[in-house]
Amino acid sequence: MPTALITGASAGIGEAFACLLAEKKLHLVLVARREKRLQSIASEINTRGGSAEILVADLATPEGLTRVQNYILTHPIDLLINNAGFGLYGPTAETNPEKEAEMIRLNVVALTTLTRAALPSMLAKKSGQIIQVGSLASFFPTPYMTGYGATKSFVLHYSEALHREVKGSGVTITALCPGSTKSEFAELTGIRQYRPMTAVEVARQGLLASEQGKSFILPGMNNWLLTFFSRLIPRNWMVAMVARVFRDRS
Template identity: 60%
Template sequence: MPTAWITGASSGIGEAFAFLLSEKGYHVVLTARREKRLQEIAGRIRDMGGTAESFPADLTQEVDLQRTVEAIQHRTVHLVINNAGFGLYGPVAATDPEQEQSMIRLNVNALVSLTRAALPQMIERNDGGIIQVASTSSFLPTPYMAGYGATKAFVLHYSEALAAELKHSRVRITAVCPGSTQSEFAQKTGIRQHAPMAAREVAERGLRAWERGRPVVVTGWANQLAVCLPRILPRDWMRRLVERVFRNRS
């Protein structure tokens, strides 16, 4: 039975991936901060006939991150879903610098660490892969969410570069770029959403893209249109447009 390791698995897209992969015959390892919530989800998966275990960890903390890295290195993991992340809304000068650093540690540093933990064994087996959850913000300048957008741009570019490096192998890397999604993200970030997509649909489209070897997938036609705008409009127009959209989202 293949094993999938999922971060940010206590809600939203991560939780959706957990159920979806369990239904496809994976043993799922669930990582997030909320131990009780992870145990509830693992229990529901087992009640449905799947196998699951919880691995609680706060990936913004170096001790927990290293513990997770070592756990991945010492077992056979076929698929990693780097979904853990959060956003920060507001003008840069008005947001908490400690929160911003924590966001960067989770969205970027933890993702890179877990990717590097899993890659060597996958390359040696010539099988498996990693799904990185990025964002439509990866493609755009995002005033009022400047740090968040920058972290997700990193995730997209890092993932595309890895996919190119591994194109002659059977190890697949896919960046999933959702827009508004039915999850706890907007509530925790403090922003309004418009027509959010179901987390299950995002997970299904992301997994389908990974299975087909696609390096990038943008979920939803409206999001696909939005991420094409930087190819058409001058950069200063894009900055003004996104600034207007993001200015009053609280």
């Protein structure tokens, strides 16, 4: 039975991935910090005839990241979904620097560490998929979410470059870059969202793009148009527009 490991699987897009993949009869390894929530999701999947186990870990800590890295190294997987991450909203000088460092460790360091753990075995067997969850913010500098946008820009560029490196190997790397999505993200980050998509629809489009071998997917026509038209105006105008949008989203 193919195995998929999903980080940030306790809610939102991660939970949606788990539900969709359970229907495809993959064995699921669900990773997150909240043990009770993971147990509830795994129990529901197993009750419905699926196959799921949990791996409790805080990927922003060395201990948690090493635990999941070692699991991947000793239990080769077929699909890795790097979904865990969070945002930090507010003027940079006023946000918590320790929280920002934690965000960078989770959004960037954990993602690259787990990707590198999974990739060798996938290349050796000439098959495998890795989905990296970026953001619409991957495409813009994001004043008032400065560090978050920078981490998600890394996710997009890293994934696109790696996709090209492994082209023809049987392994696919896909960056999933959703805009506003109905999940805990907005509540935890402290921002308002406009016309959010459902987490299930975002996850479904991510899986389809990965199966089609795409290097990235930007769900939602409005999001796609936004990135397209941003290329037609001077960059400083675009950054000013993003700043205006984000300034009053608390």
